[in-house]
Amino acid sequence: MNAKRYDKLATGLLYTIAGIVVLILLLLLGFIIIRGLPQLSWSFLTTPSRAFTAGGGIGIQLFNSIYLLILTMLISMPIALGASIYLNEYAKPGKVTSIIRTMIEILSSLPSVVVGLFGFLLFVVQFGLSFSILSGALALTVFNLPLLTRSIEDALKSISNDQRNGGLALGISKWETVTKIILPAAVPSIVSGLILSAGRVFGEAAALIYTAGQSAPALNFANWNPFDIDSPLNPMRPAETLAVHIWKINSEGIMPDSSAVSAGAAAVLIIVVLIFNLLARWIGRLLFKRLTAGS
Amino acid sequence: MQTKDRYIQQFDETQEMALTTKNLHIYYGDFEAISEADLQIPRFKITALIGASGSGKSTFLRSLNRMNDNVADVKGEIWYRDLNLNSKEIDVYAMRRQIGMVFQRPNPFPKSIYENITFALERHGITDKKELAERVETSLKQAALWEEVKDKLNQSALALSGGQAQRLCIARAIALQPDILLLDEPASALDPISTAQLEETLVNLKQHYTIVIVTHNLPQAARISDYTAHFSQGKVIEFNNTKETFTDPKVKLTNDYISGDFG
Numbered sequence: 324m325n326a327k328r329y330d331k332l333a334t335g336l337l338y339t340i341a342g343i344v345v346l347i348l349l350l351l352l353g354f355i356i357i358r359g360l361p362q363l364s365w366s367f368l369t370t371p372s373r374a375f376t377a378g379g380g381i382g383i384q385l386f387n388s389i390y391l392l393i394l395t396m397l398i399s400m401p402i403a404l405g406a407s408i409y410l411n412e413y414a415k416p417g418k419v420t421s422i423i424r425t426m427i428e429i430l431s432s433l434p435s436v437v438v439g440l441f442g443f444l445l446f447v448v449q450f451g452l453s454f455s456i457l458s459g460a461l462a463l464t465v466f467n468l469p470l471l472t473r474s475i476e477d478a479l480k481s482i483s484n485d486q487r488n489g490g491l492a493l494g495i496s497k498w499e500t501v502t503k504i505i506l507p508a509a510v511p512s513i514v515s516g517l518i519l520s521a522g523r524v525f526g527e528a529a530a531l532i533y534t535a536g537q538s539a540p541a542l543n544f545a546n547w548n549p550f551d552i553d554s555p556l557n558p559m560r561p562a563e564t565l566a567v568h569i570w571k572i573n574s575e576g577i578m579p580d581s582s583a584v585s586a587g588a589a590a591v592l593i594i595v596v597l598i599f600n601l602l603a604r605w606i607g608r609l610l611f612k613r614l615t616a617g618s
Numbered sequence: 619m620q621t622k623d624r625y626i627q628q629f630d631e632t633q634e635m636a637l638t639t640k641n642l643h644i645y646y647g648d649f650e651a652i653s654e655a656d657l658q659i660p661r662f663k664i665t666a667l668i669g670a671s672g673s674g675k676s677t678f679l680r681s682l683n684r685m686n687d688n689v690a691d692v693k694g695e696i697w698y699r700d701l702n703l704n705s706k707e708i709d710v711y712a713m714r715r716q717i718g719m720v721f722q723r724p725n726p727f728p729k730s731i732y733e734n735i736t737f738a739l740e741r742h743g744i745t746d747k748k749e750l751a752e753r754v755e756t757s758l759k760q761a762a763l764w765e766e767v768k769d770k771l772n773q774s775a776l777a778l779s780g781g782q783a784q785r786l787c788i789a790r791a792i793a794l795q796p797d798i799l800l801l802d803e804p805a806s807a808l809d810p811i812s813t814a815q816l817e818e819t820l821v822n823l824k825q826h827y828t829i830v831i832v833t834h835n836l837p838q839a840a841r842i843s844d845y846t847a848h849f850s851q852g853k854v855i856e857f858n859n860t861k862e863t864f865t866d867p868k869v870k871l872t873n874d875y876i877s878g879d880f881g
Binding site: 489490491493494495496507508614 | 683685688710711712713714715718719720721723725726727728729737738741742787791794
């Protein structure tokens with residue numbers, strides 16, 4: 324009798340705690356989206372921002388965020404993939420491996436503002452890249468690398484050792500076993516991890532303030548030559564992202580409609596990150612079905 | 619008559635051997651898992667390795683095609699034709715093409731049934747479409763799986779039942795046309811019907827292949843094998859033809875083991 328009552332009590336308590344977590348999330352999302360949604364329009368999403376007058380948009384910031392994200396992923400993905408394949412498939416347990424793991428953990432626990440300042444000193448000042456998309460992408464790579472490495476490593480680890488033995492027992496080399504059997508089997512969870520980390524990169528501000536800069540110079544969307552200064556593809560131009568823009572207009576915005584722009588921008592940011600999360604689940608499941616069903 | 623501590627049947631010179639081990643010692647760190655396992659494994663026969671858990675039979679089996687590299691320390695000689703497999707010069711990948719292995723849990727790749735078989739063939743340089751298709755059909759027939767899967771070769775191998783998946787793993791191994799098949803408790807995860815099918819498959823396969831099988835299922839060893847080696851605490855204590863091992867064991871420990879008397 325007593326055990327039953329305790330069990331009921333504990334179950335109720337756990338439900339309440341879980342409910343509180345969900346409630347906090349819903350409140351936060353609801354608040355941001357309800358405030359921001361009325362500001363959203365096609366012109367808000369596509370026109371440049373204005374510093375002094377009302378009616379500006381977030382077009383350039385949105386583009387910058389996406390471009391920066393793509394560059395960051397292009398740089399960090401191969402490195403993280405290589406590192407995680409090494410750690411999970413090749414590294415023998417021992418001192419060196421444990422030192423590498425510890426370093427990755429430390430790197431992942433660095434506050435992003437520290438990563439930003441480090442990026443400022445190294446990429447912006449020392450390498451002379453100045454405030455630029457490239458500096459920002461490199462700083463974000465430092466920020467993203469440990470998390471991505473960890474998530475790919477977990478994806479590889481979740482593939483049963485039976486698969487590795489199966490490949491080796493057929494006389495297939497270790498490298499081919501890893502790249503042709505283990506990696507494809509892990510692709511669904513690798514993609515999920517990739518998209519989730521993309522969400523984090525997309526929303527990052529602190530690491531970018533001192534690297535990608537806080538200004539969004541006008542872009543000529545008809546000019547796709549990456550070497551021209553007004554080209555959207557030029558990686559050497561300063562590029563304020565959406566998250567940095569929100570931070571900036573809230574701290575020093577002087578346009579008359581700054582709170583409306585900030586609410587709208589925040590809603591866009593949240594919605595994009597939400598889309599990333601849902602995509603991660605959906606694409607992961609789809610890929611798993613596709614890859615395991617044969618061609 | 620169970621008077622001996624150890625009984626190893628000797629073959630005369632006319633019997634062709636698939637594998638011969640000499641002075642084999644296998645260590646996990648300081649622990650010696652195999653200390654005395656000089657065995658001659660005859661060609662085109664089924665040899666069963668039996669013994670209690672921890673007796674070293676799986677360790678022994680996995681060392682035969684070097685699947686224990688990086689796991690255990692293997693000392694001694696493993697002779698295959700005129701090659702010592704346990705030497706540095708051996709190309710383990712080429713060797714495993716001749717000495718295949720099937721594991722306890724069925725481990726089909728997350729690919730289609732067809733690709734499960736062609737994958738290793740392509741890696742070994744067989745790319746002719748016609749030959750690949752032929753090998754798929756032949757190996758699936760030899761593994762007694764063809765009739766069940768011939769209409770769904772492009773479906774995922776993960777959808778197969780445990781017994782079918784295990785026969786696919788056998789087909790995958792014999793598609794490489796190896797000399798020797800090593801099987802590590804291949805039926806322990808299967809139901810009785812699948813087990814019976816698997817046993818029938820193995821008996822048919824011995825026309826073309828030498829089979830070494832580790833099993834905990836003593837009736838299975840008695841049913842399908844020609845020779846039986848009994849492992850106990852890292853030593854082969856009895857090796858004889860299966861009929862005699864089960865009807866007239868020469869070593870008391872073997873008699874105790876097969877009659878279930880461990881007291």
